Amino acid sequence: MTTPSPTADQERLIEELRAAIAARDEFIAIAAHELRNPMTPIVGQVQLLLSRARRERASPALLQGLETLEVAVDHYVRRATTLLEITRLNAEDVRLEPTAFDLCELVRACIRKYEQLAGHAGSTLGCDLAGPVDGTWDHLATEQILDNLVSNAIRYGDGKPVRVELESDPEWVELRVIDHGIGIAPADRERIFQRFQRASGAPRSGGFGIGLWLSSRLVQAQGGSMALQSEPGSGSTFIVRLPRDVMAHAKIA
Template sequence: MSSADDDQASVIDELRKAIAVRDDFIAIAAHELRNPMTPIAGQVELLVSRARREQASPALVAGLERLEQAIDHYLRRASVLLEVSRLNAGQVRLEPSTFDMAELVALTTRNYLVLADRAGSALQCHVEPSVVGTWDRLSSEQVLDNLLSNAIRYGAGKPIQVELSQVPDGIVLKVRDEGIGIPVAAQARIFDRFERAGRERTSGGFGVGLWLVRQLVEAQGGKIQVRSRPSEGATFIVRLPRDITRQPSAEHP
């Protein structure tokens, strides 16, 4: 091996070490930033419940609800950082369990009703009854969380549709908005890391949400695609097998 090859190998090794240090720091930072907020979120939840139960002034209840949502948003962003660092390190392992995906989708969608309403969007959910299968529950919830957040953020205050249906080889989840859409040329890279594909002027964020969604979907042996045109909204389509434990790509104990 020549001296130039040695130098190149040394540089590559140093870069790998630097990336590992970065990912470790992100994981530690996300963990430390998220953990103290968990008990705070619990206390705020209790205050909201008490304010409602004791019929406190509407202004006070609304203020506490906004605080609760802000904390939830903070926790979700910290969770995204933690999941990204874990994926980079290959440390995320699925925990398959059998549950009703229809119930999970309906519950998760209901959690976004207030946020959608404040954005001016009517949020509707259409699910087939009793969609039972084996998936990773947390990953499935994170996928829908990210897709709903995007739909509300970029939906321009227009209606948003969530649909869950069964097909012979699994299930299909669709999240459709009627907002600003995604340029056709950008759709090939919309699931890349740090990419917002032409939407960066409308919102902040890490640009890793859809990358994380793709990683979690593919880890369960599924696929995700987007159909969109500028100013005509976007539809994200997730296809998952009925039982991820039968998929060779599913990483589970």
């Protein structure tokens, strides 16, 4: 049985829909860019004031207020960045910019960044790293993958310890983000990697429900894979495998 060819009216409608989607994505990209860029000097000023307050031993109330402001501004910037990345992925316009760096250092920087957020959640954040792990990856994409997984682990970790582990061999690295929180039901394990999806029973506050979809796409773009091990009530382990040389395996260039 042959499939009938679309009529001229159907083809025109399809083109109009494609144009509308492209215009929507362009608008979102421009809006995200314009919302994110003015925050850069604000972030710098908040960090400067916080550093000065710590150096001058300011009151605990002032320090706590500045630390809370730093977290809020960081969340804002990350959400704007996420919107920008969504439009790029929808258009299959992911441009990798591989650079050589030590993945251990990126993990340590992420731990420092989220220690305060973990503390607010009643959790601790640690890592298990075996020496430098040098390779060639897209720094921004890899940082965003790590940020999404660590922030999710803290959010859904039920106030229990969160740990990041890193192992490597000459060809591949394996990154694991482990929490001991609410866990993910078997029926949700595929669905949560789709856009605008959350696990059943997950908190509704914060985010767009696209962090895991975005992370998995950025992992795939670098020729890697992402897996999940989880049981309800026993926590979750997200496992990211990346090649040491992303350009030898990248799927989107």
